[in-house]
Each structure stands twice: as structure tokens, then as C-alpha cells.
Amino acid sequence: MATGMSGTRIRKELSKHIPGHRLTQSDAFRLVTVQPDNPQELHTIVGFAAREGVPVVPAAHATRPPVMEDWHIRLNFGRMSAIVDFSLESGLVCAQAGTKLADLSDWLMEKGHSLMVRPDYGEDMELWEFLLAPDAGNFGPRFGSKWEQVFSLSAVLPSGRIFENSLAPARASGPDFSRIILAGRGAFGLPLEVYLKVRPLPRRRQLTALAILDLPEACARAWKVAEAAQPEFMEIVANQCRSGDKVPAQFALIELWGERTEVARRKELVRKHFGKSAKTTDVPYEELLGLEETCRFERGARSQYFTDRQGLAELIDSVGQGPVADAPQLRLRGFVHNQAYVTIERPAGSPPRPTTTQDLFTSTDGSWLLQETSRHLDPRGIFSWAPRVWDEVG
Amino acid sequence: MHGQRVSDELRKLLGSDKVVTDEQYLLSYASDMIPTGQLRKLAGRLPSRKPLSICFAEDVEDVRRVVKFCAAERVPMIPWGAGSGVCGSNVPVEDSIALDLKRMNRVLSLVPEERQVTVQPGLIGEELEERLNARGLTMGHFPSSIACSTVGGYVACRSAGQFSSRYGKIEDMLLGLEVVLPNGEVARLGILGDGHYKDPVLDLIAGSEGTLGVITEVCLKVEPLPEKMDFRGYAFLDLEDGIQCMRRVMQSDLRPTVLRLYDPLDSLMAGFHSKTSDGEDIHRAAARLTGLKGTLAAAITELNAAGLAVGLFRPSLLNRVVELLPTRALLIAGVQGKNAKITEQWDRFTTIVAAAHGEDLGPAPGHAWYKRRYAVSYKQSKLYQAGAFVDTMEVATTWENLAPMYRAIVKALSKHVFIMAHFSHAYPQGCSIYFTFAAYRPTERSRKSTYQQAWRAGLEAVQRFNGTISHHHGIGTLKRWAMTRESPGGQELFQAFKHALDPASIMNPGKIYNIDV
Ligand SMILES: Cc1cc2nc3c(=O)[nH]c(=O)nc-3n(C[C@H](O)[C@H](O)[C@H](O)COP(=O)(O)OP(=O)(O)OC[C@H]3O[C@@H](n4cnc5c(N)ncnc54)[C@H](O)[C@@H]3O)c2cc1C
Numbered sequence: 001m002a003t004g005m006s007g008t009r010i011r012k013e014l015s016k017h018i019p020g021h022r023l024t025q026s027d028a029f030r031l032v033t034v035q036p037d038n039p040q041e042l043h044t045i046v047g048f049a050a051r052e053g054v055p056v057v058p059a060a061h062a063t064r065p066p067v068m069e070d071w072h073i074r075l076n077f078g079r080m081s082a083i084v085d086f087s088l089e090s091g092l093v094c095a096q097a098g099t100k101l102a103d104l105s106d107w108l109m110e111k112g113h114s115l116m117v118r119p120d121y122g123e124d125m126e127l128w129e130f131l132l133a134p135d136a137g138n139f140g141p142r143f144g145s146k147w148e149q150v151f152s153l154s155a156v157l158p159s160g161r162i163f164e165n166s167l168a169p170a171r172a173s174g175p176d177f178s179r180i181i182l183a184g185r186g187a188f189g190l191p192l193e194v195y196l197k198v199r200p201l202p203r204r205r206q207l208t209a210l211a212i213l214d215l216p217e218a219c220a221r222a223w224k225v226a227e228a229a230q231p232e233f234m235e236i237v238a239n240q241c242r243s244g245d246k247v248p249a250q251f252a253l254i255e256l257w258g259e260r261t262e263v264a265r266r267k268e269l270v271r272k273h274f275g276k277s278a279k280t281t282d283v284p285y286e287e288l289l290g291l292e293e294t295c296r297f298e299r300g301a302r303s304q305y306f307t308d309r310q311g312l313a314e315l316i317d318s319v320g321q322g323p324v325a326d327a328p329q330l331r332l333r334g335f336v337h338n339q340a341y342v343t344i345e346r347p348a349g350s351p352p353r354p355t356t357t358q359d360l361f362t363s364t365d366g367s368w369l370l371q372e373t374s375r376h377l378d379p380r381g382i383f384s385w386a387p388r389v390w391d392e393v394g
Numbered sequence: 395m396h397g398q399r400v401s402d403e404l405r406k407l408l409g410s411d412k413v414v415t416d417e418q419y420l421l422s423y424a425s426d427m428i429p430t431g432q433l434r435k436l437a438g439r440l441p442s443r444k445p446l447s448i449c450f451a452e453d454v455e456d457v458r459r460v461v462k463f464c465a466a467e468r469v470p471m472i473p474w475g476a477g478s479g480v481c482g483s484n485v486p487v488e489d490s491i492a493l494d495l496k497r498m499n500r501v502l503s504l505v506p507e508e509r510q511v512t513v514q515p516g517l518i519g520e521e522l523e524e525r526l527n528a529r530g531l532t533m534g535h536f537p538s539s540i541a542c543s544t545v546g547g548y549v550a551c552r553s554a555g556q557f558s559s560r561y562g563k564i565e566d567m568l569l570g571l572e573v574v575l576p577n578g579e580v581a582r583l584g585i586l587g588d589g590h591y592k593d594p595v596l597d598l599i600a601g602s603e604g605t606l607g608v609i610t611e612v613c614l615k616v617e618p619l620p621e622k623m624d625f626r627g628y629a630f631l632d633l634e635d636g637i638q639c640m641r642r643v644m645q646s647d648l649r650p651t652v653l654r655l656y657d658p659l660d661s662l663m664a665g666f667h668s669k670t671s672d673g674e675d676i677h678r679a680a681a682r683l684t685g686l687k688g689t690l691a692a693a694i695t696e697l698n699a700a701g702l703a704v705g706l707f708r709p710s711l712l713n714r715v716v717e718l719l720p721t722r723a724l725l726i727a728g729v730q731g732k733n734a735k736i737t738e739q740w741d742r743f744t745t746i747v748a749a750a751h752g753e754d755l756g757p758a759p760g761h762a763w764y765k766r767r768y769a770v771s772y773k774q775s776k777l778y779q780a781g782a783f784v785d786t787m788e789v790a791t792t793w794e795n796l797a798p799m800y801r802a803i804v805k806a807l808s809k810h811v812f813i814m815a816h817f818s819h820a821y822p823q824g825c826s827i828y829f830t831f832a833a834y835r836p837t838e839r840s841r842k843s844t845y846q847q848a849w850r851a852g853l854e855a856v857q858r859f860n861g862t863i864s865h866h867h868g869i870g871t872l873k874r875w876a877m878t879r880e881s882p883g884g885q886e887l888f889q890a891f892k893h894a895l896d897p898a899s900i901m902n903p904g905k906i907y908n909i910d911v
Pocket of ligand 1: 426427472473474475476477478479480483484495515516536537538539542543544545546547548549550551552553554555556603604605607608609610866867868902
């Protein structure tokens with residue numbers, strides 16, 4: 001469905017539509033980079049691309065761009081990075097797609113507020129990227145996933161039209177298309193301005209690291225811990241690749257926010273429900289957290305999926321007790337509504353990670369349904385490259 | 395295909411006990427509970443269109459047969475729950491068949507340890523709740539229509555119950571769905587498929603009002619029954635203080651079971667006041683202010699048919715009188731848990747209420763509300779009998795916009811109708827406002843015209859604040875005209891789904907968006 005339009009023509013035509021813009025052209029990568037300033041310009045750029053059948057690929061920071069044979073437009077959101085609204089009263093911030101998460105977090109911190117989800121790939125990520133990346137984001141029993149933090153959004157659709165929804169905590173005005181846009185990883189639209197839920201910085205942030213003594217038992221008990229103590233974040237790491245004498249090979253990281261007494265009460269619940277399967281460790285929380293970051297991608301094949309209680313028990317059974325040199329490294333999160341989110345890193349030499357266009361949340365039938373529809377929404381496939389931005393992570 | 399042939403073919407497919415074409419049945423399936431349908435009936439007129447036939451599906455195979463037949467013959471079909479919808483979402487706009495799902499009413503699985511229940515879509519909410527209660531569980535979903543609405547209908551309309559501040563709306567309870575798509579294929583979504591409970595495609599079907607498929611299984615999360623529930627009332631001289639109080643409660647770690655703030659008139663109508671805030675008998679005060687004694691005063695203080703007919707004929711006067719009545723706004727709050735936990739929660743309420751200048755009225759108003767919590771909606775028939783109409787408009791916005799939007803809507807509507815409201819379904823970021831409005835007009839035509847003017851004025855006011863035009867009743871045919879502003883670009887996405895899934899446009903056409911497939 002490609003247009004066959006050359007880079008020079010794309011550049012010339014675009015400069016007619018958005019005069020005064022610096023457009024850069026790369027013959028090696030067959031792309032013309034555009035940096036729109038506002039949603040209106042995006043409407044014009046994507047509208048042009050849709051008419052001419054020129055693919056549009058957003059420029060992500062955490063990934064390598066897909067290699068393309070056709071000339072295409074590379075969208076750089078760097079100049080759309082304003083914080084456009086902040087309401088203390090309603091606990092909401094609205095930021096543009098190109099806002100760096102680190103900048104947004106710092107800005108909020110100055111206002112005494114915080115996001116309710118932790119970005120996974122480092123804070124260099126821009127907001128649109130964070131929201132569309134297939135990874136579920138670091139989420140916990142208390143606040144849920146990153147998508148649950150999205151209150152409302154606007155997005156550019158593959159036709160160039162701007163999608164918006166009303167500003168309300170819940171709606172019954174038809175299907176919730178903002179969720180579909182996020183799940184489509186770019187194929188249904190690219191977010192432009194996003195209202196996110198924020199909350200005041202907690203009086204106290206209790207970071208607790210526990211060494212796990214009995215992995216199957218701790219995993220079985222984690223469900224109850226999540227339900228009773230509702231940690232803001234909780235994860236279990238097993239067969240950690242840098243474990244040594246001091247550093248436990250299996251540990252749990254738990255974060256609790258709130259008032260002193262409330263946090264103490266919840267911490268007690270964590271201890272009680274883990275029972276003898278875990279104990280406090282001297283290794284600081286941050287060290288364990290950082291350790292896990294350094295191991296992320298160097299061990300080979302990585303896969304992620306959701307599983308239920310039984311599935312998790314079976315997985316832990318198959319991994320066995322204690323660190324084994326070639327055992328996969330596991331990270332377990334979520335523990336909400338009978339579902340845990342599993343990341344497995346297999347040792348180097350394992351088969352390469354299969355690329356997936358399906359996000360982790362969507363069922364197979366749901367994915368099929370989305371794929372069918374995206375063909376009707378975007379008959380020339382100009383946004384069909386967007387989801388592939390994440391195929392080459394790192 | 396001709397109506398008679400459609401019915402004959404359906405009988406062949408399903409068996410004659412599952413297909414009904416009796417006139418009185420067809421008439422009762424011509425409309426849901428949308429007020430325009432009621433007005434027409436009361437004027438003694440027949441509906442402009444009724445279904446060709448009604449099919450009663452007993453299992454997913456029946457549903458598939460009907461859907462495949464409709465797709466092949468290009469006969470539109472409308473999924474039916476209990477018909478309690480109030481937006482015209484199952485009113486036929488073309489010659490169609492009605493697919494009633496109430497015979498699909500089984501509980502398919504209940505796993506208390508995993509807090510999940512899977513049911514067929516035609517199960518009535520109250521029956522499900524009773525079944526769960528017997529196992530020490532609750533759905534936590536208590537719409538006023540719980541006795542006359544189905545689980546499938548809840549999901550299709552994104553329904554909300556009275557305890558939503560704690561349990562959320564139906565979409566927050568939803569873990570999985572089975573859906574028969576317009577081509578007859580079955581899709582299993584969320585945890586009923588191999589997806590997550592946050593499968594985004596659940597969010598496509600929830601709220602689709604039967605336009606994208608027929609829901610044939612619903613998996614919901616359930617909660618243990620609370621040990622105890624307790625209720626209280628608080629009064630605020632200034633409505634906005636009450637709103638601030640609700641906001642602070644929802645932004646604290648409290649998770650109240652109920653939080654409903656009635657504006658002064660709704661407090662009065664709900665029978666919470668017998669005296670004004672100055673201590674005067676409410677009937678006497680109303681009579682004194684109106685100078686009319688009897689009828690108009692009665693219209694305000696009781697649902698007296700004669701009084702309403704007179705009072706509702708001049709809504710702007712009535713609204714003005716009510717403004718003059720020195721009544722207070724009442725907040726009903728509910729909490730749940732163990733005894734000690736309940737005391738602890740009320741202590742925290744006391745601090746928040748005091749900071750918002752509220753007065754604690756004790757448990758009586760709260761318990762009185764709980765006892766009569768389903769009653770108010772059913773008083774409406776008195777009004778219809780008096781020749782008036784009554785309807786409700788449930789909108790929502792952020793806390794920041796809530797009071798200004800409330801005032802704008804009251805101003806916009808009070809020219810046309812008598813209006814009152816309560817604030818319920820509260821969240822940390824905002825809240826919904828539930829307006830009840832009524833007017834009397836002598837002819838059906840003038841009634842319809844006032845009704846339409848009121849809706850237009852109200853929704854336009856909502857959209858000036860970027861609020862949503864529906865928090866939990868849905869869109870149907872009633873609010874379709876306002877969808878381009880509710881969600882610019884939404885129509886394009888909806889159309890793409892319709893093109894992909896329902897190219898023959900057989901699934902409940904003419905609802906939500908006005909599109910041409
Ligand atoms: C007195 C009264 C009080 C009410 N109180 C509340 C309240 O407190 N909260 C609230 O949210 N609502 C309330 N409502 C509105 C109504 O009860 C809800 O909209 C309810 O969700 C409709 O359910 P139903 O089974 O009656 O659906 P129906 O009215 O039969 O159908 C509604 C829509 O859902 C579709 N549908 C139904 N079943 C299916 C299915 N299985 N698959 C696909 N589509 C389907 C239909 O096609 C239609 O578009 C009230 C209504 C009345 C009359």
C-alpha cells in the first residue's frame with residue numbers, strides 16, 4: 001500500500017503544508033523527520049500522509065526504529081512536551097505526548113504530587129512511548145496498571161482526525177475508545193495530550209526488601225499479601241543473576257505509601273502473610289532494585305505473560321528451589337484479581353525473543369478483532385508500522 | 395425479507411416455542427423505558443415500529459443461529475435484556491427482530507476463593523445478588539432497577555449501582571466476556587479467553603449497547619459480604635460545602651459504601667426534611683412563599699398529582715419558589731466492615747465533615763435512605779398519570795467543574811422543566827450529577843417539544859464544561875445527536891469497528907452514533 005513517493009517530494013509537500021518547519025531527510029534510513037509543535041500541525045501532517053499513503057512512524061527513545069524499505073515520515077514529539085493542565089482539586093495533570101517522564105515526575109514532585117505508576121524502561125521515555133509500549137509498566141495491587149492512570153486523552157487517528165473524549169471519571173457514552181487506542185500500540189492512533197491521575201506525595205514511603213526463603217510458599221502467600229496489605233508496588237524476583245554471598249537470590253520488593261500508623265499496620269500485614277517464607281534482609285531496597293535493572297536484557301530470550309494462581313504455582317514448581325546456574329530469571333508482579341504478571345529472562349543462547357504485535361493484556365480473539373478493524377480504520381496502513389517500534393527493544 | 399417469512403424461518407431454526415409474534419408481545423417490545431415511549435402510550439397511540447418477531451435464546455447456539463440468519467438475510471436484530479433501559483437503546487429504527495436473552499439466566503460457575511462468578515447474560519441482577527449472598531458474597535452492583543434489569547444489560551450500558559463509590563461501575567467489576575459477533579463467530583475476551591482482566595476489548599463491548607455483538611457470558615469479580623453496614627446523614631447549608639466534603643472523602647483513603655449529596659430540592663422531595671433550616675414546617679413555608687396555598691405547595695412537598703399538574707405547568711415559577719425555600723443539602727454516607735473499623739471510619743468522616751462546615755444528623759437519615767433506596771424511581775408513574783413527564787439526566791465531570799456545571803445545567807433547564815439533582819457515584823477525580831426533571835404540558839406534541847428542548851439545553855450545558863453526557867444510562871437514540879461533541883473522532887473509530895465486524899449493519903442499528911455502514 002506504500003505510496004512510492006520519494007523523500008524529496010515528501011519533504012517538499014510537507015513544507016507546503018507546514019511552512020517554516022525544519023524537515024530533515026535521511027537517504028540511508030529513507031525517512032523525513034518532522035517535529036510538530038501542536039495537535040493542529042499533527043492533524044495536517046497525518047492528513048497528508050493518509051492521502052498520499054506515506055507511512056508514519058513515531059521516534060521512540062527506548063527502542064531502535066524499524067528498518068523500512070519505503071520512504072516514511074518519522075514523527076518526533078520532542079516539541080510537544082508542555083504540561084498543559086494541572087488540577088490540584090481533581091488530582092489530574094495533562095501533559096503532551098513528547099513530555100519526558102522524568103521531567104513530568106520532577107515537575108509533579110515540585111508541586112508535592114506523584115504519578116501512580118513507575119515507568120519501566122528508564123525515565124528518558126516520552127509519555128506517548130510509555131503508554132503504548134507493550135510492557136505492562138510497573139504496577140501494583142493498589143493502583144493497577146499504567147492504563148488505569150489515564151483519565152482522558154486526545155490522539156491523532158490514521159486519517160489525521162483528532163480524537164478526544166470528555167473529561168469525566170467514568171462514562172457510559174459508548175465503548176471506551178481511549179483504551180483501544182492505547183492497546184493498539186499506535187495502530188489506532190497516537191496519543192497527543194493525556195490526562196493522568198496524580199496523588200499528593202505520601203507522608204511516608206516505606207520500602208521493604210525481603211529475602212525469600214521458600215519460593216513456592218512465598219508465591220502462594222503473595223496473593224494474600226497483595227489483598228490484605230494492598231502495596232503500592234510489589235514484585236518478587238527469583239534466580240537473580242548477580243546474587244552472591246550477601247545478595248539474596250530471591251527477594252521481594254514492597255512499597256507502601258501513607259500515614260505513619262497506616263503504613264506500619266500494612267507492613268505488619270505483609271510480614272504476617274509472608275510468614276516464614278520470607279525475612280527482612282540487610283541489603284537495601286534500592287540496591288536490589290538497581291541490581292535487577294542491570295540484569296534486564298543481557299541474559300537472552302525474554303518473555304512476558306499473565307498467569308493465574310494455578311499457572312504461577314506450576315511455573316514455580318518447574319523452576320525449582322534456589323538459584324540454578326542456567327535457570328531463568330523471574331520477575332513476578334501484579335497479583336491482582338487472580339492474575340500475576342510474569343517476566344522470564346532465559347539464559348543467553350536460548351532462542352530469540354519472539355516478536356509480538358499483541359499487547360500483554362489482550363486475548364487472542366480480542367487481538368484478531370483489533371487487527372481486522374485497524375485495516376478498516378487505516379486502509380493504506382500508514383500507522384501499521386507504529387507497533388513495530390517496540391520489536392527491537394534496547 | 396417479509397416479516398411473516400422472517401418469523402417462519404426463525405421458527406424452523408429455533409423451534410416454535412422460542413419465537414413469538416403475538417401482537418401484544420410485539421407491542422411491548424417496541425420500546426424500552428424511554429419517556430417518549432411512555433408518553434406515546436399514555437396518549438393512546440401505537441408505537442411507530444414494533445419488532446417483526448421476538449426470539450427467546452436458550453443457549454449460545456440459539457444466539458449464533460439467529461445472528462447468522464440475520465447476517466445472511468440482512469435482517470437487523472436487537473438484543474434484549476429486561477427492557478429497563480431509559481435511552482431508547484432497544485427501540486427499533488428499522489424492521490428488526492428482538493432477541494430476548496432472559497432465558498439464558500444460569501450461574502455457570504462461582505469460585506468463592508477466586509472471587510469470580512460467571513453467568514449468562516439474561517440473569518436478573520437481584521437473583522444473582524441473592525445467589526451470591528447465600529454463599530457469603532456480593533456483586534456490589536445495586537442499580538435502582540436491580541429487580542428488573544439483566545447482567546448483559548448492565549455491561550451493554552455501563553451501568554452503575556448505588557454503592558459504586560466502593561465497588562465501582564459494572565465495567566470495573568468485569569473480568570471476562572463471551573460475545574457472539576455479528577458474523578456468528580464466538581469471541582472469548584478477558585479471562586474467559588486467554589487475556590487479562592484488563593483486556594481492552596472488554597472496554598469495546600462494555601457500553602456498545604448491542605451494536606457490536608450479543609453478550610452470552612459475563613465473568614464478574616465478587617466480594618465477600620461486609621460484616622456490617624452503617625449509614626449516617628449530614629447537612630450542609632451551602633451545597634458547595636457538601637461537594638467539597640465529598641471530594642475530600644474520596645481523596646482520602648476512605649472507601650465509603652455510599653456517598654450521595656442531595657441538592658436542597660432533592661433533599662426535600664426525597665422526604666428528608668419536614669422543617670426548613672429555620673425550623674418552619676415545610677408545607678407552611680411552601681404555602682407562604684407561593685401564596686397559592688394547597689396545590690403548588692403540595693406539588694413541591696408531596697408527589698400530589700393535582701398539585702403537580704398545576705405546578706409543573708409553570709416550571710420556572712416552581713424552580714424559583716424552591717430556591718426561596720430555606721432548606722439544606724443532605725449528604726447520605728455509608729461505610730462497612732467490622733464494628734471497630736466502622737467507628738474508625740465515622741471518626742474520620744467527622745473530621746472531614748466539620749472542616750466542610752457540615753452538621754452530623756446521626757444515623758436516622760442514612761438508615762431511612764437505605765430502607766427506601768429503590769423506591770424513588772418508581773414514584774414516577776404518578777407523574778405520568780397526572781399528564782406530566784419525568785426523566786433523569788446523569789452526567790459527570792471533574793471536581794473542579796462540578797459546581798459550575800451543576801449551576802449551568804440548572805439554569806439551562808429551569809426555563810423548561812422543574813429540576814432537582816443529587817451528586818452520587820463519586821471518584822477521587824470527579825463525580826456524577828443525577829438530575830431529575832419534570833414538566834406538565836397539555837398535549838402530547840407540546841410535551842414532546844418541551845422534553846426535547848430540556849435535553850438539548852441540558853446536554854449543551856454539559857458540553858460547555860467538557861463533561862460527559864452519560865455516566866451510566868447510555869446513549870441509545872436519545873443522546874446520539876450529542877456524540878460528535880462528546881467524543882470527536884469517536885464516530886470514525888465506531889464506524890471502523892462496524893465495517894470490520896458488522897458490514898451488513900444488523901446489530902442494533904441507529905444507536906450510539908448515527909452512522910452509515
Ligand atoms: C426505575 C429504573 C431505575 C433505574 N436505575 C438505574 C441505576 O440505578 N443505575 C443504572 O445504571 N441504570 C439504571 N436504570 C437503567 C437500566 O436499568 C440500565 O440501563 C440497565 O443496564 C439496562 O438493563 P436491561 O437488562 O434492562 O437492558 P435492556 O434495556 O433490555 O437493554 C439495554 C441495552 O443493552 C443491550 N443489551 C441488553 N442485553 C444485551 C446482551 N446480552 N448483549 C448485547 N447487548 C445487550 C440492548 O440491545 C440495549 O441496547 C434504571 C431504569 C429504570 C427503569
